[in-house]
Amino acid sequence: MIANDSHFPPRQTHLSAEDRHIYNWAKNAALADTQAVIKPENEAQLQAAIAGAQGQVRVMGSRMSPGRMLSLQNSQDTLIDTSALRGLLSSDEHSATFAGGTSLHEVYQVLTAMNRMLAASPGVIDSQTLAGAISTGTHGQGLQQSSLADEALSIRLVDAEGDVHHFDRQHPWFGAVQLGLGALGAISAVTLRTRPATLFTCYKNAGEADNLEKELLEWNQQWPLSKCWWFPDENQVHVWNAHQASDAEQAAWRNNRGDLVVEQQTSDEMNDTVDKTLVQMRSDTNIRDENGKPFRTVTRFKDFSNVTGDIYQVFCRGIATPQINIEIGIPLARAPQVIEALKAWHASDHPHMHYPVILRCTGPSQAWLSPAWQEATCFFGFVVYYAEDGSLSQEGVAFLREVEKLLAQHGGKPHWGKYFDASLYDWPALYPQWQQFASVRAALDPQGKFLNQFSAELLA
Template identity: 70%
Template sequence: MTTTQTLFPRRQPHADPQDPHLFNWAKNAVLASKNAVIHVENEAQLQQVITAAAGRVRVMGSRMSPGRMLKLSQPCDTLLDISALRGVLAVDEDSVTFGAGTPLHEVFELLTGMNRMLHASPGVIDSQTLAGAISTGTHGQGMQQSSLADEALRIRLVDAAGQIHEIDRQQPEFAAAQLALGTLGAITAVTLRTRPATLYTCFKSASSADNLAQDLLSWNQQWAFSKTWWFPDENKVHTWNARESSADEMALWRDNHGDLVEREKTDTQMNDTVEKTLEQMHDDTNIVDENGKPFRTVTRFKDFSDVIGDIYQVFCRGIATPQINIEIGIPLARAPAVIARIKAWHQQSHPHMHYPIILRCTGPSDAWLSPAWQQPTCFFGFVVYYAEDGSLSEEGLAFLRAAEQLLAEEGGKPHWGKYFDPTLYDWPTLYPQWTAFQAVRQRFDPQGKFLNTFMAELLS
């Protein structure tokens, strides 16, 4: 059975650059000895390394995931760096093929340069590699799209025997390969469907949370993209709703040299709420820099205004900062009941929070292991930031534990690339295709070469 002992690890904010160990991005977990990392320059070399590996193999991507996802188990294990496998490999009328190690920000920049975009809304940040993003279920917001994995038309990977597979949507195992947690093999290339680039106007608003359950459904039905931050302590919500821009709005964007346009009229309705949130964050983190990254994630809600831009300018606005982030997907039809339960829990226990609850809804996913498989889903996100010394607020962690327990009881499914307590979930019950996925994994990797200890326990 998987354990929770490393669920909320302390981080080392001032790790010695001479340390022989490689940490994950957040510096809260040692992944391996630096000597265990092999940088591959091309697919042929990748095949050779995998075939010759004496132990297990994991692909590290940009190391944004919790450490347990990537941590090597034995000295003979290998951590693969595929960052050299990047850039555009092929282009046709409706799709673009990228090297799997291409960072998302490069994917978005390259597509924008072609006057194209993905059908899916981007995630909050764009530091992940393409392979890592689709393998863990990175998603945005909007009912007419789902995760980045659902934009894949073809996935190329090297299996445990060093053999190359081109898996497309016509093959039954494609739904397993879309979101496989790095357990089928090392992805080398991904073909993504594209569409002509479109501009969006995002209308930002503040309102009472009294009718949040009904408002959330309405916003997601009426707008192309919708994202909400819920501040239970203040009983307020801040919402971004976006639609395609009008001709006049597109002209404003062009006149601004293609940069994000911030409309002149600003709204101060969130300012008092933001100040109270910042005060709580200061108390919990002891970060002295008033412009510290955690604080910038909420100060953007002050004096807010509507904006015009492409989808990446509007929604890919996150600030990568070390945190414990738990995100649980709930079937959209159950979201109102879950919101009501959270409200009742908050009113009764007044949990300690220093960041709002983030609500993002998506359409159904085709990937077998997606929390949104075959059904519209609302993702509830909970965040606690690290303190200056690498510690975490105990009250904040108590809030995270209670929130995840509540959503797990409601049938929630955790985002694979974020933090979660695996002991709360019955995977075969939550994922009807669990056994089918296991069969595909066994065929591609019969000896478990791509499983570290955590992944082996998770999939056992």
């Protein structure tokens, strides 16, 4: 096990009752003293808290991101808890407006009850707040959609002076505000574009990964929603492809009282591969519970079946568990080349595989700092789970370091809400709108109130 690492810190597993810090969700970073936290009950209190802050301000939602995104340095700094700013504010035939602190789980529940949905496919978990998910580029899968931020019709934002701004799609700064990294202000409300709810049937298959370079493109071109897990050690891939459910499948779902319908016919094609992966994960983590959360994330691939349900029932199936998660976006046209490079690296170096490679593709995004800005993109995801004692597998961390270097060399762009080594990237070269974003940030926050050490260095 590895005890410490600047990019991949150990998590705290035994905090004392005397500890007066607030931590990020993974508990691998202390964000601030609890006395630095302010919890406004409404937008007016949010305005007053920001206007009256003497030091720097960071706005937190569910704290799912790495601690560096939120960490404060000085006693006069303020950490704003937005959890009370939640709920549906208004809706009409084509949109719904939610407070920024609303969890995605609540957003999806409310829309489902309205028989509506977002065009954007959900991420694997729904613990994030709406404002946090937008600000870091949360996305799902499928070339016919992009990130959650691309479903925003308008965004209300409180600037460094406490003034409220309303940005809609006609505003020249909207592309900056869509994905602002928390550096432009505090999002108090978001109006999302909605559409009639649709049921999907997801077909699950397993096979060899010999032709993954070609098949990945074919799956995403042929299916509205597609996602796969690649197990290089076993040369196997597990793929989920979904399209709109047939009339008979929709009737079966309604007869099942609106719960996910699971076909009775199952496949054991993944069972041996999953068992091998579980052996490695248990060795890496020393977690004694055979049904621990990290293991359940891959055990679900055993005896898999096709399913029918709404988009959230089908794809929002993640199990939130502390981990180091790196996700790098590669332009879709270059994804086959990167898969070939990964195969060559795996064949020559035999890197330690803690977990399968996760592949999700999206259509172009209009957010200036989205890794998918203006081009279809394939996101390569890599995971290492924390061990029982809060440490990380040294081999697992070495894999993460090397695989990120490889993808960065191929022009990859990291997911902002996950872990990455900023020194690997030339941000202005990767993002043509980088300087325009910096200008918007300076206009909304000329004194840098919404920065911290990490974001100030990132945007310098």
